[in-house]
Amino acid sequence: MKPKAYMNPYLAGLFLGFVLLATIYITGRGLGASGGVKNAVMYGVEQTAPEHWENTEYYQNYEESNPGSPLNSFLFYEIIGVVIGAFISGVISNRIDLKFEKGPSITSKTRFFFAIMGGVLFGFGSQLGRGCTSGSALSGMAIMSFGGIITMFAIFGGAYMLAYFFRGLWLNTGGK
Amino acid sequence: MAPLVPEFISPEFNLVIALIVGIGFGYALEQAGFSSSRKLVGLFYGYDFTVLKVFFTAGITAMTGVLVLGHLGLLNLEMLYINPTFLYSAIIGGLIMGAGFIMGGFCPGTSLCAAAVGRLDAMAFIGGSVVGILFFMEAFPLFEPIFVAEYLGVLTFYEVLNISPELFGVILTIVALGAFYATSKLEDHINNKKTDVPKNRKWVYSAIGVVPLLLIGLVWLTPSKKEYVRNLADRQAASGEAQLETMDIDELAFELVNHAHEYNLIDVRDTSSFSESIPTAINIPFDEIDSEAWTDLYKQPYKKNIFIGDSEETVLKAGILARIMGDEDPIILDSSVIDFRDAIYTPTEPAPDAPKHDKDVYRFRNNARIDLIRIEERLKNLQQPVKKVIKRVEGGCT
Numbered sequence: 001m002k003p004k005a006y007m008n009p010y011l012a013g014l015f016l017g018f019v020l021l022a023t024i025y026i027t028g029r030g031l032g033a034s035g036g037v038k039n040a041v042m043y044g045v046e047q048t049a050p051e052h053w054e055n056t057e058y059y060q061n062y063e064e065s066n067p068g069s070p071l072n073s074f075l076f077y078e079i080i081g082v083v084i085g086a087f088i089s090g091v092i093s094n095r096i097d098l099k100f101e102k103g104p105s106i107t108s109k110t111r112f113f114f115a116i117m118g119g120v121l122f123g124f125g126s127q128l129g130r131g132c133t134s135g136s137a138l139s140g141m142a143i144m145s146f147g148g149i150i151t152m153f154a155i156f157g158g159a160y161m162l163a164y165f166f167r168g169l170w171l172n173t174g175g176k
Numbered sequence: 177m178a179p180l181v182p183e184f185i186s187p188e189f190n191l192v193i194a195l196i197v198g199i200g201f202g203y204a205l206e207q208a209g210f211s212s213s214r215k216l217v218g219l220f221y222g223y224d225f226t227v228l229k230v231f232f233t234a235g236i237t238a239m240t241g242v243l244v245l246g247h248l249g250l251l252n253l254e255m256l257y258i259n260p261t262f263l264y265s266a267i268i269g270g271l272i273m274g275a276g277f278i279m280g281g282f283c284p285g286t287s288l289c290a291a292a293v294g295r296l297d298a299m300a301f302i303g304g305s306v307v308g309i310l311f312f313m314e315a316f317p318l319f320e321p322i323f324v325a326e327y328l329g330v331l332t333f334y335e336v337l338n339i340s341p342e343l344f345g346v347i348l349t350i351v352a353l354g355a356f357y358a359t360s361k362l363e364d365h366i367n368n369k370k371t372d373v374p375k376n377r378k379w380v381y382s383a384i385g386v387v388p389l390l391l392i393g394l395v396w397l398t399p400s401k402k403e404y405v406r407n408l409a410d411r412q413a414a415s416g417e418a419q420l421e422t423m424d425i426d427e428l429a430f431e432l433v434n435h436a437h438e439y440n441l442i443d444v445r446d447t448s449s450f451s452e453s454i455p456t457a458i459n460i461p462f463d464e465i466d467s468e469a470w471t472d473l474y475k476q477p478y479k480k481n482i483f484i485g486d487s488e489e490t491v492l493k494a495g496i497l498a499r500i501m502g503d504e505d506p507i508i509l510d511s512s513v514i515d516f517r518d519a520i521y522t523p524t525e526p527a528p529d530a531p532k533h534d535k536d537v538y539r540f541r542n543n544a545r546i547d548l549i550r551i552e553e554r555l556k557n558l559q560q561p562v563k564k565v566i567k568r569v570e571g572g573c574t
Binding site for chain 2 (some may be wrong): 006007010017020024027030031037056058070073074075076085086087095101115117121124127128129132133139143145148149151152153154155156160162163167
């Protein structure tokens, strides 16, 4: 079966906007993603290296302000929801498929390497910048937060500045 | 009044809410095409501006909704979580994320979506982000100085520009609409094709684009719930038909001496002049009298609220505002606090041939003074002013 076409971007944006608005109305806070991944990483540290957990100030500070398991957090449950929601959408639109997606001029190996590198940088940057595209930029825009909108400009600005150097990853460069 | 957490929804049930809104979030992202890295980075090479369209439409929709709900008094904007601004980490973190975006083709939210529909590169990206996050947490002391540098506080963009939130909303919406138009032209140019949007579709797009502008415009022009309530109180006070129960100085002194526990005495003057008040009084400055924080105080049926202050008009308005907010029987003192103190603390002794009534009043005031000073001494150690503070919701990604 052929995958169905994507939703009209404006319609999808409207839908996403109402999800965000409902979240703010109910919980007083916006959406997020990197924070949920962070909770999962913390849980891993707590389970595999409990002594290290006890002796590291960063984790102890976190535990002090958020008692209980690190998984017992809004954002962790939210990203579980994200995976479920995306899967449902994928099933409905016939897009479930185990595959690599890459630019036309690179090998799967290259794509694999840069995907990991991108993840490392994005994960690190999201912690330094106190939130990623969802938590900082999108949710920040909805409540007109200065820091959130600054981070949004920095993310997209940074990507634009570097786009030229990484064009080989994404564009058809004619075998160069 | 929203937000519903934590007053109406418990933190535990909040996790169920998290799962549900997460499903909506993931569904929206995947439907928009954010599970495809090539579609995402199209933004940076100009062949696909879907990200910009979805992102801005969502942001403008939510922002307009927040402004409208706040205006109608349905959402307390003072309670919303606003990410604090640490300028250096916001910019440097953002730039690093930008580098991650162009190299990896995802951001954390979209990588989860893409992994959910089976994209192996997204799974690699998630693996990388686990490493990146772990590295930050483990090496935190190294990055802490930059992490906490240039703290500007909980700050909104319109405060920085020193304009109203509505004007900022209008500007951002116009920028977004302009970007939609320009990028759709640019997209066609770069892809060497021409998308013919049918004329009626053009009308629909334009009409929808105007909706947020209209809504924000209405928010801008019409009085907010708070302004409306204040205007109503002004009108009722001016018409002279407010008919609030009043007390005079001696009645109040008598009630305080004998039944102080039946009343809340509320001083509506500024906190600076509050040090010289009437014993047992709490301070709620007139500007804050209609804050949500006091609804419980006004609505409780156990004690009557007595409003006191400097000017008769302000006290009357405070009483009316309390009544609008749910106080069934507010009482106002018909004299100023200063008059009360003069009359009770330094009563003038009547002449020996004064009428008996005057002598009774003098005797009463003298006794009341002793009792009130005793009450004042006993309450001295209480924290003043007793204040309920509305806290912002906890949030954010860290």
